[in-house]
Amino acid sequence: MIELYTANTPNGVKIPIALEELGLDYQLIKLNLAAGEQKRPAFLALNPNGRIPVIVDLDGPAGQPISVFESGAILLYLAQKSPGLLPEDAFARWRAMEYLFLQVSAVGPMFGQAGWFLRSAAQPIAVAIERYCSEAVRLTGVLEARLSEHPWLAGAEYSLADISHFGWLRVADYAGVELSRFPAVQDWVARISARPAVQRAFARLQ
Ligand SMILES: N[C@@H](CCC(=O)N[C@@H](CS)C(=O)NCC(=O)O)C(=O)O
Known part of the structure; x- marks a missing residue:
């Protein structure tokens, strides 16, 4: 248990x-x-x-x-x-690891800070909003490029890399990211949301 x-x-x-x-x-x-x-x-x-x-x-x-x-x-x-949660094929497994670490080291922290400066800071700090929101948008572009060529982040198989990113991408708007600008990510969010x-x-x- x-x-x-x-x-x-x-x-x-x-x-x-x-x-x-x-x-x-x-x-x-x-x-x-x-x-x-x-x-x-x-x-x-x-x-x-x-x-x-x-x-x-x-x-x-x-x-x-x-x-x-x-x-x-x-x-x-x-x-x-x-x-x-991890592909058996060694090449796909390392792709999953790459995207897992990208999430925990970059997407999570940047989305978190972008959202905090946009919505929770006592006073707006333009330079912080610009820095973190533009990073959140840039990182979503990295995912868009990957998901335009593969159904899942590790390649052909759904993995822990998708689960890790999904938590943040499903609420991308919190970080100032307009998901409709990223159709492959938007479709991927919908496919994960539909999983039983x-x-x-x-x-x-x-
Ligand atoms: N790097 C950590 C981040 C964990 C994290 O930031 N959790 C938030 C919720 S999304 C939290 O516990 N916030 C409460 C707080 O900061 O006191 C992880 O991936 O587990």
């Missing part, structure tokens, strides 16, 4: 989607981020960075419980635990 601490946010949706895709049993523990539940000592003991998502696998390595934080690390942990596992994950996150 896996305990999943998460919320319905761009990073938070990745792990229930992965768990549903793999058909793994999990207990969903929804945190109220606005109330600061992610900063409580019991949660900080699992993730000293005070952010969701986090999992605790009660049946971890050698049957021992293990906690894992950072969505990219959790996706890789799940891919190792149960086949289905994705719909089950959102139903549980309600």
Whole structure:
């Protein structure tokens, strides 16, 4: 059994989607981020960075419980635990890794900062909005180029790379990205949204 601490946010949706895709049993523990539940000592003991998502696998390595934080690390942990999120072909597998790391190192941080400066900053800071929003648009262009040539980010197969990016791209508007300018990404978002596992994950996150 896996305990999943998460919320319905761009990073938070990745792990229930992965768990549903793999058909793994999990207990969903929804945190109220606005109330600061992610900063409580019991949660900080699992993730000293005070952010969701986090999992605790009660049946971890050698049957021992293990906690894992950072969505990219959790996706890789799940891919190792149960086949289905990473292509078996070595070339496609490394494409999946590339796009997973692109998401956690660039798309997530840039979209997050773009949205924060656009919507949450106490006063508008034009240079920050320009920098982060233009990066969010540029990165969406990188995905558009890939998805114009391949159905999924790793190539022919849906993988953890798609799950990782989907959380942010489905709410691209938050970061000032007009998705209609990126038809291949828009179509990819629609195809992922229609997957039964994705719909089950959102139903549980309600
Ligand atoms: N790099 C982290 C980012 C996690 C993250 O930023 N989570 C947000 C929700 S999308 C969060 O917990 N926000 C609450 C806070 O910052 O206190 C990951 O991919 O897991």
